[in-house]
Amino acid sequence: MELAEKEAILGMRRKHGGPFGAVIVRKGKVIAKAHNEVIKRNDPTAHAEITAIRKASKKLKKFYLSDCEIYTTCEPCPMCLCAIKWARIKRIFYGCSKDDARKIGFDDKKFYDSMRHRQKNMKSIDREHCLIPFEIWQDIKKKTRY
Amino acid sequence: MELAEKEAILGMRRKHGGPFGAVIVRKGKVIAKAHNEVIKRNDPTAHAEITAIRKASKKLKKFYLSDCEIYTTCEPCPMCLCAIKWARIKRIFYGCSKDDARKIGFDDKKFYDSMRHRQKNMKSIDREHCLIPFEIWQDIKKKTRY
Numbered sequence: 001m002e003l004a005e006k007e008a009i010l011g012m013r014r015k016h017g018g019p020f021g022a023v024i025v026r027k028g029k030v031i032a033k034a035h036n037e038v039i040k041r042n043d044p045t046a047h048a049e050i051t052a053i054r055k056a057s058k059k060l061k062k063f064y065l066s067d068c069e070i071y072t073t074c075e076p077c078p079m080c081l082c083a084i085k086w087a088r089i090k091r092i093f094y095g096c097s098k099d100d101a102r103k104i105g106f107d108d109k110k111f112y113d114s115m116r117h118r119q120k121n122m123k124s125i126d127r128e129h130c131l132i133p134f135e136i137w138q139d140i141k142k143k144t145r146y
Numbered sequence: 147m148e149l150a151e152k153e154a155i156l157g158m159r160r161k162h163g164g165p166f167g168a169v170i171v172r173k174g175k176v177i178a179k180a181h182n183e184v185i186k187r188n189d190p191t192a193h194a195e196i197t198a199i200r201k202a203s204k205k206l207k208k209f210y211l212s213d214c215e216i217y218t219t220c221e222p223c224p225m226c227l228c229a230i231k232w233a234r235i236k237r238i239f240y241g242c243s244k245d246d247a248r249k250i251g252f253d254d255k256k257f258y259d260s261m262r263h264r265q266k267n268m269k270s271i272d273r274e275h276c277l278i279p280f281e282i283w284q285d286i287k288k289k290t291r292y
Contacts, residue, residue, distance in 0.1 A: 002275070018283065044203060045196050053191060054189050063185070083191045092267055095270065096277055100280060101280075115228075115258060116262065127241050129241065133166070136155060136165065137164065146185065
């Protein structure tokens, strides 16, 4: 966690993004260190956790990190929490809470809420057409599942 | 949506990932097209929507895409839904439903559930240390907020 904290400070000082850092560890060895790079990369998805996952999966050449754990300086937002789940990371250690983050202007409460309720700005269109790729996928015999 | 469907088929045929495509449009103009690249990039976060957001924000050189809308062949998973929210995209058009996706082996129900309940594999440690970057952030007078 000390390394994650260092990343958070480093990223902030370099004006890469908000005060967040994350480290991915596998069998006691650090695989990836990252900090928030939303501003540097002009990428709203470049949170510390997602950036760490991208680095780790690239390094290990696999998209499942089920033998890894993640240390993040703050409780993950729903995007990162779900990314951690897609990456099959089994254990999450975090420092500050989402309430601590809210106090300094990073409020993801509305994001958590949005997972619970149907969104008004979402509309289904062209479902029949979009089912075509699904049908093709079903017909492929040899495929990598994830 | 036709373009998003083409992307989904293209990505699947090239074995880049699952049968999903997304397109970001701004004032009637296509800004970014993407398909799922989880397998190609060994990146569990490389869903079509996230890849499209990355491309669009890179192209427009801004991390807020509030004047854009997204067309995605399938109802976004919680990770992508939250990424769309972080990107401030206001309108979401989707084709297939998450139930359609579940039927072909892409089940994100457990991810939605995980947003509702406290996770057993999450533990807070070293909060006091992790508050330090937050305090430094608070003290910075000139900073880009997001």
